Amino acid sequence: MRRAGKVVAEMHEATRAAAKPGVTTRQIDAVAREVLERRGATSNFLGYHGFPAVICTSPNDMIVHGIPGDYRLKEGDILSIDCGAIVEGYHGDAAFTMPIGEVSPLARRLIEVTERSLWAGIAELRKGNRLHEVGRAVQKVVEQAAFSVVREYVGHAIGTAMHEQPQVPNYWPGSPGPTLKSGMVFAVEPMVNAGGPETRLLDDGWSVVTADGSLSAHFEHTIAVTDQGPEVLTLP
């Protein structure tokens, strides 16, 4: 899983460098495919319930699961890129949101708060702690900034499949959840809206947008619980 995580980190670096005004999201997908090929890794996104690409690209009010295509990035957009890889049967999964050129102060703050909420959640992935402390920590950071946490889509355990049980909500679900043990691995992935938390699925059956049209950001890492604390596997 460390090796899969390194491939995902390399996909992040390559796609981040490629995402500029004038570039289409399909071109960014092609850059991610090159990384997978170069590293001899396979895609856990391509073909997942028929998904046609190796990354998800979700601009502006799109929360997650955007399909790379003809959308051409422009100055002032924000773009969420979600990447995954399989190495020898083990999965990595991580996402980030970036500004395209100069963006509004609100967009910058949304990106900063969402990334900070991810790290607050990661800090809770300690042996003996309860899993839902992750969501409680994420929610606190987000709501203190007067943003909202998406409820319909959540993080997940990950291993020989991308989406394993249990789920990892980004909010306090009303119960503490399972006790964490060394060797457990989770994808923590806050999805944060500048407006309300409600979502809407577009007609393509994949793209999830904010119901109120507000901006949305998404950060994700794959993290192992170890005796020494959380180990983030999807960092470079």
Ligand code: MG
């Ligand atoms: Mg992901």
Ligand code: MG
């Ligand atoms: Mg995920």
